[in-house]
Amino acid sequence: MIGKTNVDRHKEPMMKADDVVRYMKNQARGLGVADALINDIKVENDKDIRLSFNGDTEVLEIIRRLTIKIAACIRAFSKQDLEDIGLAVDEACTNVIQHSYANTPNCAIKLEFVMDTDKLSIRLKDNGPRGKVFDLEYLDPIDVKSYLNTSPKGGFGVHLIRKIMDNVDYSVSQGAYNCLTMVKYANVKGKQ
């Protein structure tokens, strides 16, 4: 039904929190991720899906798989779109864990998915002290070829996010979460 008719997303969630949790636990078992880390991931939803979790690189793969599962509710996305969106979220979470929070344990990350029939908006929130990892100066496109001469190990994440997502926006509010908003449209016609 989804994708064929105009679903009123204010009434029905496209994916229920229980389904998200069940999927997450199955995946975690296969990956051998510790229960304690998984139990820290909180899932809420009304019309949207919200995840909150501790920023530990061990949960990155779970979060990526969950992102793909959630994004797949929008049937108009191709398989490649879904893989790309998972990659963008992995890159964004990695940046927050390693740079915004500088690998501090027990740091809080919130991830929100707002779904429409042809569009997915993802908000990633953190309150890391070095929360300027997605600031405009970092968002300038890099010249990959000349960058390679410096033998960097990182710095490609934001480049990938911008390449994959159609809109990327970043805001820092004093006393509140830093927020990275990423939007992906399901087809070129929907892009503005």
Place this chain on the structure above:
Amino acid sequence: MLTLHHEIKDDVDIITIEGVLNANTSHQVESLLESLVKEKCPTILVDAEKLTYISSAGVGCFIGVIKRIREKKGDLRFSSLAPSVKRVFDLLDLDDFFKFFPNLQKGVTSFR
């Protein structure tokens, strides 16, 4: 989440890599590569047939050593990448920066 296997065949260091290569597992690959970079002329083939996913943290492992390897007239090449893994290299405009081979044998013989 990531399994590494290292063997030498026809003077080529073959790294077989299986699973997920992201910011959580990249240190495993990094430390193996750092030991191989010390060789006189490193010739490394990364066989990635069973690599299911790579993020930029994973790609960064190879970029971090490639300059030193090439300065010694060696190289690091890839074989058997799944299309979804190869795509990440393409998205980063690295498709002509590394050499990719369809299978292990072709990758090994490319060093002859």
